[in-house]
Amino acid sequence: MSDLKKQIIVQLNLKDLKPEDIGDDQPLFVEGLGLDSIDALELIVLLQQEYKIKLSNADDGPKVFQSVRTMAQYIKAHQAQKE
């Protein structure tokens, strides 16, 4: 999950944050990290670029991007599917 946090920081240009500043279960949106709809779109591209996972329906975003842990689980599930 630490790699994923680093990738999130780079993708979203969260310059002031270090990976350890983001809690595994901390909400990414609104009250948590304060991300918004544009960030969700950035994260969709991140999944595509780094993990070759295509999230075609933007409506799935809120579920997947709840926290770093839910994102990691989603990635794992998809990688398992491929293998």
Place this chain on the structure above:
Amino acid sequence: MSASVLVAGVGVMSSIGNNVAESLDALESGKAGMGDMHYLDSLLNGKLPVAEVKFSNQQLATISGLSSSVSRTAQLSMIAAREALNDASIKNFDQLRTGFISANTVAGMDKTENFFSEFLSDPSKGKLRDVVHHECGSASELVADELAIRNYVTTISTACSSSANSIFFGARLIKHNMLDVVIAGGTDALTKFTLNGFNTLMILDQNFCKPFDEHRQGLNLGEGAGYVVLVSERVAASLEKNPYCRLSGYCNANDAYHQTASSPNGTGSFMAMKGALDKSELSVNDISYINLHGTGTQNNDISEGTAIKDLFGPSYPKMSSTKSFTGHTLGASGGIEAVFSVLAIKHGIIYPNLRLTDPMKELPFVPETKFLKNQNIEHVLSNSFGFGGNCSSLIFSKI
């Protein structure tokens, strides 16, 4: 000060027609302009429908009289602005104080795209004539020079509300007695830049768009240009034919909510519509028809719809989104839809909102789905809302 500003001429070009007459035919027969790409050279062809003007750049240049090396944006602008000016047939045009207030969001981007791919491989490469007209203002000057307009030329760029803003800025210059005649509106050509940009936002429908439908999936991008010729009362009185209507109200307000998304309640949209009504000293019951911004995105339609519900409820005028015909033409949309609004008054017609089968559950009204004739259209409200929370409404009134 001229108390009233009148519309003396109109010109329009879009995927549904190359002039006013063709556009009216398409609107009446319900013929939308979307389809596969024939002129835009994008890898997204086949994946996303677009609403193209049905001419190559070379064909456009032949009609416009401009060099084929200038951007498609300028070509479209030239053709529609000239139609508007000819329509107004102002005899002593060269003796009047004239202005051209245009709007666009992409300017010479179609040419810049060509330049940039070569430039990226080697900064000394790329044809300079492809970037010389990159700036938004450049397209306006090419057209103003052709039309011999010298007193005032400017360009507005506020995303999707650009040309609504240029129309009412033009009207204010007439009201302040700084100009007698203003050709105002906007233009935009399809480019890979905008198509891919909107694609990253995941708001492009892979099928033909369905504004104000419960199952709407986003917008289709289009291209075109639309201009109105605004004149002072004094000039209007000197014309041989009667003006179409008055521009009686206008307002711009900012949603100040998010860079791209509209607020759930449509704060900016509400304020723009309310402000335009106040300016025209009309009440909601006076409006005969609303030409909706109606892009077909989840966000716009619920936001705009909620603002209309809050402002107009419980009784609603007829309304429709003509973007179901033309696609979203961005910087041109306010101008194109202003022309459609003017024509609605002149011919007593209301345009259908195409492909609306399942009305939005959250809203207590349903846009018009049929072409209606013989209507008495007194006042038309035209909405244009854009990125950066920029919301504008115009009201055109029968004379």
Place this chain on the structure above:
Amino acid sequence: MDKKVYIRSIASISPQKTFGDMMSTDELLEYAGDKFTCVEPDYSKIFDPKLIRRMSRIIKMGAATAIECLHKSGVKMPDAILTGTAYGCLEDTSVFLTKLIENREDMLTPTAFIQSTHNTVGAQIALILKCHNYNNTFVHRGFSFESALLDAMLLLNENENTNVLAGAVDEITNNSHRILSRFGLYKHHASNRDLLLSNSKGTMAGEGASFFSLTNQSSPENIAQLVAMATFYKPLDIEETEKNIVYFLEDMSTDMNDIDLVILGKNGDQKGDKVYDHLSHSIFKNRETIGYKHLCGEYPTATAFAVWLASTILQNKMVPGFVGVEKNGSPIKKILIYNHYERIHHSLFLLSA
């Protein structure tokens, strides 16, 4: 237009030290080569970190200048926000275009595209202030600032008790500079110290952001009056330009002899400076004249910096040291600015104390 338009406050980020705490206008900051670069503040002290991460340089420059200007005016919520920018957000445009080409229209992210929209600066200012009022952006080359200012002047005449925030911003990016250089606009080895006297081909590229808080309310806090502004597009020759300047002053019932200082847009380019040199020997013959583009360089919205300079002179009742002229004698009460951009866009501004 009957109502008077006053400048309540000003702010500028320019290649000189003109902003905030670092303000120091005595000494000229020197630039050698073919371009100037803005002296920028620490933006993390101005903006919320959540906001700043998406802002490119032009957005930071523009929004910081606007916010500082508004802060100095004491106005909490302006009745309008008007922005002029000839080129818009070039860096974001270039980023998105580059990725579009490199990634072959695939795996693109939205941020640069969104921020490349021409009205991003004006929109960000509205978002920061939560300002729902009129917001417009003009993008017309050498008239971008003038159009925004005209809109402001119209609003101040249409409404009572009104405050408007108006300004302009343009940036130099690596790519834009490379491209504009290929058009032969710039000298290769110039220095701003003698730029205005160089009399050879080309100038130096400039950039900057300047904003003004304008009001129609008279107050001792106002720093100057913007008496009038006019633009003229593609005049046929120098004679027409000269006539336009004379008419402009006649229109304002102002005698040339009452002008204490003329600020000219000279930029060191032989061709473009001809008109300024001609006027200095004709209608401006006995007038005190200064240039300003050795401070900020040449760019389509440089006139916003000229108006900032004129306001500063009227406010402080002296010409700041970095201009590099000794101005003694009678106090400066009336300033005329004449500028042209590429001999296409000509503008005039009349300011008084």
